[in-house]
Amino acid sequence: MANEEKKIWGIHTKDDNLFLKENVIAIGWHEMGDLSKIEANRDAFKEKYTATYSDAKKGSIATGAGMLYRFCYEAQIGDYVVFPSIINREVNIGVVEGTYVYDPSQPDYVQTRKVKWLKHLPRTAFSQGALYEIGSAMSFFTVKNYADEFMAALDKDFKKNYSSDSEDDSVGATAEDIIENTADFILKELSRKLKGYDLENFVADLLRAMGYRTKVSPQGGDSGIDITAYKDELPPRILVQVKNQNGDINETTIQSLKGAMREGDYGLFVTLSNYTKNAQKYLESTPIIRGINGTELVDLILKYYEDLSEKYRKMIPLKKVYIPVSKEE
Structure with missing residues (x-):
């Protein structure tokens, strides 16, 4: 220069x-x-x-x-x-x-x-x-x-x-920067404002926005299950565990969710962080349990943002805009 x-x-x-x-x-x-x-x-x-x-x-x-x-x-x-x-x-x-x-x-x-x-x-x-x-x-x-x-x-x-x-x-790089900054903002706000049971209530609201009926377990009496969700009036039942922690989720933690499931149940594990390699292998070999990490959670929030409760839209204030992307996209 x-x-x-x-x-x-x-x-x-x-x-x-x-x-x-x-x-x-x-x-x-x-x-x-x-x-x-x-x-x-x-x-x-x-x-x-x-x-x-x-x-x-x-x-x-x-x-x-x-x-x-x-x-x-x-x-x-x-x-x-x-x-x-x-x-x-x-x-x-x-x-x-x-x-x-x-x-x-x-x-x-x-x-x-x-x-x-x-x-x-x-x-x-x-x-x-x-x-x-x-x-x-x-x-x-x-x-x-x-x-x-x-x-x-x-x-x-x-x-x-x-x-x-x-x-x-530079268009493609600029779009990626904007997307990454938005994702970072959402994860920081979730981590900063939602601890423990508050994050469980948020995930329940997100699932509701996605079309599920949800029930948050009473505090201290959930046997490892934070949310129970149904797509409609009939089974299968989806058991959800939510973790807000700095480190990656290990295999043993996911196995505890598996242990709480009955025959016919499906499991969903949600974290703001990620999963260890062994935990990822366990999820791949256990198709009845789906794991969602912080990046995937942000994608769902952006997809269903307008259907979230007003309380959470105020907590994570976002404005819908169009951004330029490269022609290849």
Whole structure:
């Protein structure tokens, strides 16, 4: 990449005009005050952030303090900035010209730095992968994967246009990234919010959305069976065991489900993690028991999401969108 010593930063804002007309980049967190008065290390920023936002969760403290520290101290004069503007759907590329300045006259974006905008290009000039990277959920972040593409856009002869007949090779990878991020989000929310019996109730609701009648076993009196499910009024009976644990499920654990089954029953084992090799072999040799791992559970959640109870749709908030995929798919 050209300008190896220079970093490339991505930034978002809800005030495009501030950035474009006043030639600045800026972020909020006005309650933090003048960042230059905070000692120039991450721990000091975390301490200030925690004191300022007492209700902030642990994860958001590290993320928020880290962005503020990078904006104030890590971004250097001469670094490049990529800013996707909403009002005109353009990608704006500039260079940082000033050190950090606290501007209390701004209503929202008080943490500022001067920039010189070098180019304003339509979004169609960039690959889907590059657009996805600068669509980060963070306000201020490092551009890494497609840095070369944004730097190439500064060349005077740059004419790349992904709206032409040329194939965008990044589409497939971008779609996979989106799918993987969604799956990670769902599994993290399930693991974080549903422990023990709560996860059993969720799986019962998912089975109901799939068309099964379900009954959750009383707590402590299930003999290893968490849910009993029927497809209709008649047998077979499906006995379900649900496990929320960090490690993979072993063969012995699945055998305990088999031991609780009567002749004519089917078994279903559900886990957020996966199965050991021996457990997988056992499932393959025992067709009356089906094992569902975390990945397969996510697939079912996405398939039947709209039929889940409102309680769980609120717990795992998802929006249905269409994403581009490669033509081979």
